[in-house]
Amino acid sequence: MNESKQTNAQIQYNEINFRRRSVLRTLAGSVLLSVTGSTLAKQCEITSPEILSPRYPDPLIEVSDPSFNKYRLYSSSVERLATGFRWAEGPVWFGDGQYLLFSDIPNNRIMRYDNITGQTAVFRENANYSNGLAHDKQGRLLACEHLTRRLTRTEYDGSVTVLADSFEGKPLNSPNDIAVQSNGAIWFTDPTFGINGYYEGEKAKAEQPTAVYRIDPQTEKLERVLDDLLMPNGIAFSPDEKHLYIVGRFSETPALREIFRYDVSTDGKLNNRTHFFDGGENGTLDGIAVDEDGNIWAGWGSINNSQNGLSGDMDGVIVINPQGKQIAHIHLPERCANLCFGGSKRNRVFMASGHSLYALYVETRGT
Numbered sequence: 001m002n003e004s005k006q007t008n009a010q011i012q013y014n015e016i017n018f019r020r021r022s023v024l025r026t027l028a029g030s031v032l033l034s035v036t037g038s039t040l041a042k043q044c045e046i047t048s049p050e051i052l053s054p055r056y057p058d059p060l061i062e063v064s065d066p067s068f069n070k071y072r073l074y075s076s077s078v079e080r081l082a083t084g085f086r087w088a089e090g091p092v093w094f095g096d097g098q099y100l101l102f103s104d105i106p107n108n109r110i111m112r113y114d115n116i117t118g119q120t121a122v123f124r125e126n127a128n129y130s131n132g133l134a135h136d137k138q139g140r141l142l143a144c145e146h147l148t149r150r151l152t153r154t155e156y157d158g159s160v161t162v163l164a165d166s167f168e169g170k171p172l173n174s175p176n177d178i179a180v181q182s183n184g185a186i187w188f189t190d191p192t193f194g195i196n197g198y199y200e201g202e203k204a205k206a207e208q209p210t211a212v213y214r215i216d217p218q219t220e221k222l223e224r225v226l227d228d229l230l231m232p233n234g235i236a237f238s239p240d241e242k243h244l245y246i247v248g249r250f251s252e253t254p255a256l257r258e259i260f261r262y263d264v265s266t267d268g269k270l271n272n273r274t275h276f277f278d279g280g281e282n283g284t285l286d287g288i289a290v291d292e293d294g295n296i297w298a299g300w301g302s303i304n305n306s307q308n309g310l311s312g313d314m315d316g317v318i319v320i321n322p323q324g325k326q327i328a329h330i331h332l333p334e335r336c337a338n339l340c341f342g343g344s345k346r347n348r349v350f351m352a353s354g355h356s357l358y359a360l361y362v363e364t365r366g367t
Contacts, residue, residue, distance in 0.1 A: 049079035093342025144175035146194025146201030184217030287338025301335025341366020
């Protein structure tokens with residue numbers, strides 16, 4: 001990005017930061033949705049999306065490589081759909097009901113954004129500090145629960161089935177994110193974020209290595225498929241499911257978080273690890289999603305891990321092509337934790353980011 005673009009991006013970022021500080025005071029039509037326990041945490045709904053930039057094309061969409069231009073809609077803007085959360089995470093789209101579910105981890109609830117009405121409300125309270133969400137091949141909700149250290153499935157009648165809570169007699173750490181294969185296999189990452197403290201779960205001692213697990217679609221047996229990746233996080237398949245992308249790191253590497261690509265065998269084994277993308281000294285990769293052309297859309301931000309400290313202009317979502325090159329950056333006023341494709345045509349990117357839920361229409365669809 002040249003100097004003039006950097007200046008414009010910084011101006012835009014400063015303007016967004018100002019709106020971010022004042023949005024709860026000025027949003028017309030905002031209503032109180034819920035109060036969570038004694039914390040009196042307020043959830044404000046935006047019934048009409050807040051457009052962060054009034055200009056077309058949206059200056060918040062930074063094209064790093066011309067190959068991204070075919071995915072960009074020049075009359076589409078980044079929209080804030082709802083705000084007032086403590087740490088929004090794990091979005092999943094349900095096409096049959098035209099709604100999105102996502103976690104608000106510290107507030108211990110799952111939220112529901114209705115694509116028809118534009119309203120956001122509490123879907124489930126006392127959600128065991130759920131993090132990553134997905135649905136299985138039958139459309140049932142899957143949830144990574146920090147508090148109970150388990151992966152669950154919500155049945156059609158509302159009852160909850162525990163799919164995994166231990167391995168070889170010891171409890172899991174805190175399941176984090178999920179990828180469901182077309183054959184019905186459920187893959188999930190298991191770092192220690194939910195047991196590191198009391199904000200997103202319950203502080204406890206880890207009894208397992210941080211790992212990646214797979215639930216066999218036929219036997220429902222839990223298998224540990226990877227245990228040498230530190231703090232595995234986001235996880236997603238390539239469109240042909242021959243590769244699995246996982247966010248994590250190795251102790252001998254200097255990067256804070258990286259994306260690794262693995263070959264997936266027909267019997268559910270991972271082979272031939274490839275270093276795919278480096279988050280750099282100050283970059284933080286989080287949840288990921290893959291589009292139909294194999295591009296990886298990654299939650300992105302910075303963390304105080306260098307002499308430069310936090311860098312607000314890094315926040316948002318980056319897009320990486322199948323060759324591992326960054327081709328775009330969607331700037332947001334908050335760090336994005338996780339994202340998914342949805343909408344009636346699967347061409348809308350929903351971004352769970354810090355205190356808010358954002359969305360952007362693009363000219364590609366999720367796998």
